[in-house]
Amino acid sequence: MKSILLTSALMVLVGCSDQVTNEYSTYAEAKSDNLFDRAWLPDILPESTTSIEVTNDLDNNSSNGQFVLGSAAIDGFLTMVEPTQSEDQYRYVEGSNEWTFTLTDKGHVTYTLSTQE
Secondary structure (H helix, E strand, O other): OHHHHHHHHHHHHHHOOOEEEEEEEEHHHHHHOOOOOOOOOOOOOOOOOEEEEEEEEOOOOEEEEEEEOOOOOHHHHHOOOEEOOOOOEEEEEEOOEEEEEEEOOOOEEEEEEEEOO
């Protein structure tokens, strides 16, 4: 009986999560789904960006994820962001939103979004 109650409680907790994950093969797919209009990612990514994955937490208005930049697009992306004190880490601020991007040498980028209120 206790295990049934515990299992039920866990299912309720998991079911109440306000995290939503979306994946897009290309920038065009993300754009057509209004990803950038919803401000989960800024519209500064090159059109050649691929493998975009975003996990949005609707409870605290935050987001994290990853994407891949082609080697030819990395320099252009870096002109849109500013370096932080951490190696290979950059930030972009728009209004009350601040994105932190971490770039690997192979063009893989992870990011987090935080909102200042």
